[in-house]
Amino acid sequence: GENVEQHPSTLSVQEGDSAVIKCTYSDSASNYFPWYKQELGKGPQLIIDIRSNVGEKKDQRIAVTLNKTAKHFSLHITETQPEDSAVYFCAAPLGGKLIFGQGTELSVKP
Amino acid sequence: DGGITQSPKYLFRKEGQNVTLSCEQNLNHDAMYWYRQDPGQGLRLIYYSQIVNDFQKGDIAEGYSVSREKKESFPLTVTSAQKNPTAFYLCASSPALSSGNTIYFGEGSWLTVV
Numbered sequence: 001g002e003n004v005e006q007h008p009s010t011l012s013v014q015e016g017d018s019a020v021i022k023c024t025y026s027d028s029a030s031n032y033f034p035w036y037k038q039e040l041g042k043g044p045q046l047i048i049d050i051r052s053n054v055g056e057k058k059d060q061r062i063a064v065t066l067n068k069t070a071k072h073f074s075l076h077i078t079e080t081q082p083e084d085s086a087v088y089f090c091a092a093p094l095g096g097k098l099i100f101g102q103g104t105e106l107s108v109k110p
Numbered sequence: 111d112g113g114i115t116q117s118p119k120y121l122f123r124k125e126g127q128n129v130t131l132s133c134e135q136n137l138n139h140d141a142m143y144w145y146r147q148d149p150g151q152g153l154r155l156i157y158y159s160q161i162v163n164d165f166q167k168g169d170i171a172e173g174y175s176v177s178r179e180k181k182e183s184f185p186l187t188v189t190s191a192q193k194n195p196t197a198f199y200l201c202a203s204s205p206a207l208s209s210g211n212t213i214y215f216g217e218g219s220w221l222t223v224v
Contacts, residue, residue: 036215043215049212096207098213100153101152
């Protein structure tokens, strides 16, 4: 069926290391892939997104890569800091609606 | 400031009662959404609305109802038919239905059944 799979479900890194979260989607027609960061007790906030006409997009320490052939996209966070600790969600449009992955709980240890 | 306002932030409900969660947006967005989030889980779509006076069921609509009488407002009623209503509820909006459009979220409402 239509879904978005996200891995890993939890990720623990040391401060300064990189973190990578991966998502796969099923609808080859999907053309927009946002990533959200959710801090405890708050609503998700958009941190970066990518459209299908590009393969990579960067914003300071955050980057997203897209492989349309393989139908997967990844979030890369470099030089992680304790304030990066949160739950991260990927999403993809499927059937006219935005479908979210199950989330990755990132923990950055000082 | 432009944004999405949800109220109340915390709500307690007795079993058998209906409760209504408020969601207001001043972003002039046509589309609005309600998601449910259980602890450690992802976001599940309850209802969505493309335009005023129109709304559609999402993946888990049973036990919930909505209305869209005004563009800026999309209240969610959790009815007594919802068997496990304790959860974090998120309202969201986008310029148009979400495919290709960024969705913006409110700060959420915690509902607890006591």
